Amino acid sequence: MSRITLSNLAHSYLANPTSDADYALKEMDHVWQDGGAYALLGASGCGKTTLLNIISGLVRPSQGRVLFGDRDVTDAATTERNIAQVFQFPVVYDTMTVRDNLAFPLRNRGMDAAYIAKRVGQIAQMIGMEDILNRKAQGLTADAKQKISLGRGMVREDVNAILFDEPLTVIDPHMKWELRTQLKDLHREFGHTMIYVTHDQTEALTFAQKVVVMHEGRVVQMGTPEELFETPAHTFVGYFIGSPGMNLLNAEISGSEALLGGVSVPLGAAYGQTTGRTQIGIRPDYVTISDQGLPVTVKRVEDVGRHRIVRAEFQGQPLNAILPEGMTIPSDPRVAFAAGKINVYANDWRVAPPENGRGA
């Protein structure tokens, strides 16, 4: 086990990348602390899998270094890195039994038979396959095969890290919860560094201590689920985390006020000069609908059970609000934003308020 450092890393699948757009991963410096449970969150095609494959050595980065602890492993083959990775779709060795599948990584490392038997037993119990250990892996259902893949990923105790590439895609919803809980238990017990790739925010937020959000080949923010929710560093994070995502309204910033087409909204802190396109971001959860504040037009109301989502428009820009149970929408609806919950964005990146340097 060791800290994983990505230094000055970038990757392009083209031989001679010319523009920024040719890079699947834009230049980044990133440290994965030893023993951390990370979720790597982002839309499809944002470079999550590429990043994972670079860590495991399946892909060699076109620039930069990968370090395990202090050891430079950029040119080391996957087998030398002693790393576990579980893929999106199940990979099992068809001709082997379930038991041999689970034992395979240990046998390749030359562990002794008694230890292998004990360890395979533990893993089989964890994934609930003790009773079919002697069956051929061929012909099992997709989620049984994926459980075997997960088991093979977890069977080595001495790995440097375990990487999960959307491993629960093919698994039944109820089984997902169970397996995710087991992964967390496993993390608590053995303290492996775990990186869990997903595009499902619930999965990311429930699994990880730290969530890393990627967008278009960049790491846009790393933080606790709370940080991602309260102070998204990039408009993408605001939009991607939360349901519905953060409201973004074009605004002019003038000191401690935002001007929304002539209407002034207090920001709770004085901002300096901003350049480029400026927006303010406010979570629907912090928008209250009453008969006071900014006038909005209500387009649609969605009842999601616990609360209602009000889809409204303010000056032609969409604005969503959460309406708690029991509340009604007044005939002349107006919205107010909770104090201190407004974030300011210039060209999509968050501008930190100068005096109380929260987050960012």
Added chain:
Amino acid sequence: MEKTQNNKAWFLVLPVLVLVAFSAILPLMTVVNYAFNDTFGNNEFFWAGLDWFEDQITSDRLHDALGRQILFSLIILAIEVPLGIFIALNMPKSGFWASFCLVLMALPLLIPFNVVGTIWQIFGRVDIGLLGHTLAALGIDYNYTNDPLDAWITVVIMDVWHWTSLVALLCYAGLQSIPQAYYQAAKIDQATRWSVFRYIELPKMKGVLLIAVLLRFMDSFMIYTEPFVLTGGGPGNSTTFLSIDLAKMATGQFDLGPAAAFSIMYFLVILLISWVFYTAMTNLDREENR
């Protein structure tokens, strides 16, 4: 849902039946006719019962040819299958060189059989052939027209040259269908090259390999043109395989009765061995799926 029963639909099969009758069944019946009768020309036939069959089953000449045939098929299978797999494993997977190798590998398969025989017949000649002459110059006593062992080696190498491509191309197709994730998982699991072959590549190639073995067995078991052009079955009878023997009997000696009986048994033997092969290999598959 109630299925519609209409036996008239069988008439739709009729055209195929007529076609097959003319192209296969009727000619085969002629052979059957010769096998059970004796004829002296003039379209006169005399019932011979199973005499020709008895005659052939007890014939030393047929036993020898059958022995040579089985030995030949086993040798070329033992060489071509592993060699084909080995070549397929080492062929480039994509890009220009992949296409180049595919074309190169396909070339021997495109050459007409008698041309293959002629190529090797000239290639092996001690006086003007590149191979024969080079061997002679190196002081190796090689002459496929005189020495039975040299003749066998030449016939086997010729067949390997001609047909290994088929096995290689089939295996290559099987290998190309393996998703990249399997190789990645094997790397993650720190599998050795041998394990990757044994547990990923071989199982995924099994289907095409079964077809390759079947095709190569059937083709080699009825091989005729190439050794006939190369050695004419000689020296002596040392490379006279079943087909060559059959042709000698039927068109050389005009022993139509024995040749017909021979043909029918020959056909049945190929059918039987192919069936055994196929059943054995598919059963193996089923056992693994248990």
